[in-house]
Amino acid sequence: MPNRLAELDFPDRVGSRLPLPVSQALVGIGCTAASFGTRALLDLLLPGAGPFALIFPFVLIATLVGRWQAGVLTMILSALFAWYFVLPVHGSFRLIVDGDGPRVIVNVLSGFAIVALAEIFRRAVRRAVEQREADVAERDLYLREFDHRVRNNFAQVTAMLDMQRRQMEPGPAQEALSEALGRVDSIARAHRALYRGDGTPGRVEMADYLNELCEALRTGLLERRSIELLLTVEPMRLERDRAVALGLLVNELVTNAAKHAFPGRESGKVQVELTRTKDALCLTVQDDGVGLPAEQPKPSSLGQRLIRAFAAQAGGTLESKSTSGGACFLCTLERRDDE
Template sequence: MGRIGETDLADRLAPSGRGALLVQLSFGLLITGLAIGLRAVIDAIAPAAGPFSLGFPAVLIATLFGRWQAGLLTGALTLLYSWYFILPEQHSFLLKSPDDMGRLVLATINYAAVLLIAELFRRAVRRATQERDRELAERDLFLAEFDHRVKNNFTLVAALLDMQRRRTKDAETQEALSSALTRVESIARAHRHLYRGGAASPGNVDMAVYLEELSAALAEALFLRGAITLHCVCDHAALPRDRAVSIGLIVNELVTNAAKHAFAGRESGRIEIRFETAAPGWLLSVRDDGVGLPAEPKPRKDGGLGQKLVDGFVRQARGTATTETGPLGTKVTVALEA
């Protein structure tokens, strides 16, 4: 019901204020014409039945959508019409019975009451709408400021990690800082998608766009150009931010691991990221055509941190991971719940 009161034809058709009265009077005449037309149909079935009854909804509608001016015009015209054409004597303003004067006065009072109530309701809804719009504008301003600060924080953290990576001479430290940098950038990219305003719905991230941009950034960061290529094939799906971040970090870890270890002794290779809709949820897969995993994995310099992170991110994304490996390459598939 509140949305009915929000519709103001004068605001919509004459937003500058010029011509507002013309819109109100035109709408009042339109409602009056409809009421009189309906009255003629009723008179064909039951002549003189309820002479003032149609005036009440007509005044109500005219006031709610066209303000009190339209309601007043509609009430006056429908009242005069009923007086002249329906009450006896018909086609005359003379009243045949003294009781008709009482009916006329009572109808006038009721029309005025309907107009007053409808106008008060319309104004109350209008005030509530303006207050709501003001609060929404303040919230949007706050979110924009918050978004800007978070972006700056991500940029600052990434810049500090990159600066430290460039300064250090130790290869292992450089590798660790590079991994941390790509993880931060993956989270920052999901954040940008969340607040960009083009999401499928508030709080969600379009996974196709997100993973395609993530793969492009990984290709640039890992120098996957020419000989080793990175491909991304994704279905569009709107997922909550937290799950999108976890999936992005899974992809980050798996692609980084494949780029570093899958093509040992080779100059060319292909890494493919797929995100597909599969009932009852989605399938994420990262495949490479490298040398496959060794039967007895060597101890990692990072103590297996990458694999632990993948396992943790898979749990956060509400998924189950399986790995297939052989001399033709490795494929990691994560089945995600709906």
């Protein structure tokens, strides 16, 4: 609400095109004309009723829109109009009714009081808006600094993991470091998507995030084996924690598919889809490999624990099944507000 009131400041909005006195005069004359028109319409029904009553709303509007100068101009012109055309004798400034003189003075002073109060309110709103804008600018500065530091930290962790991985002989330890590297990279990409500053604060654009994540998986994990990774994402912005959890889940499921779905094959296809229905979000990761083993992996294994933990962190339930074309994992999440 304060922002909208501040945007009503006509001199500010046309300051680059019109001098300040001109813009204020335009507001004052416009509000006076509106007051005259309203007075004329009322006189068709109730001639002479409330000669000054209709002035005050337009004085208030003029002050809020054009500052106190416009309010004073509206008050003076409207009061003169009411005095000349509404009070007896019509078409004259002569007063013949006892009490009209004091009535004119009281109404004019009341109008000036409205101008003063409206100007105080307008300035208070303006100061509040300026303070809020300064606070937002300061917060954005801190966020950019925080973003820079966190990105550096992610880069250092990634570099150390990658260096350690390269120094090790091929084997389970190297694979474990590669998986850890992929998880850190997934979180880092979600962080970058979060702090791009081009949308709702605290939310991640999932199409950009998952596109970037899948491109990294193609380059670092699938390219050497000619495994095709396809991605379909409906436009949506999710809360940061939910987005990170889904990114980690995609990273884990695609990595598992690359490791286990295509034994003895140098090619294959993995399909990732993030869609939504009226009540739910659906993340599907499906491959055209050998399918799930008849004997399911132990729930206590690290991979299974991570997959279920990521699904739970996203607020979803995970189902897995073998199809005629391979394995399919479906994570269903309840839709929240603005998703």
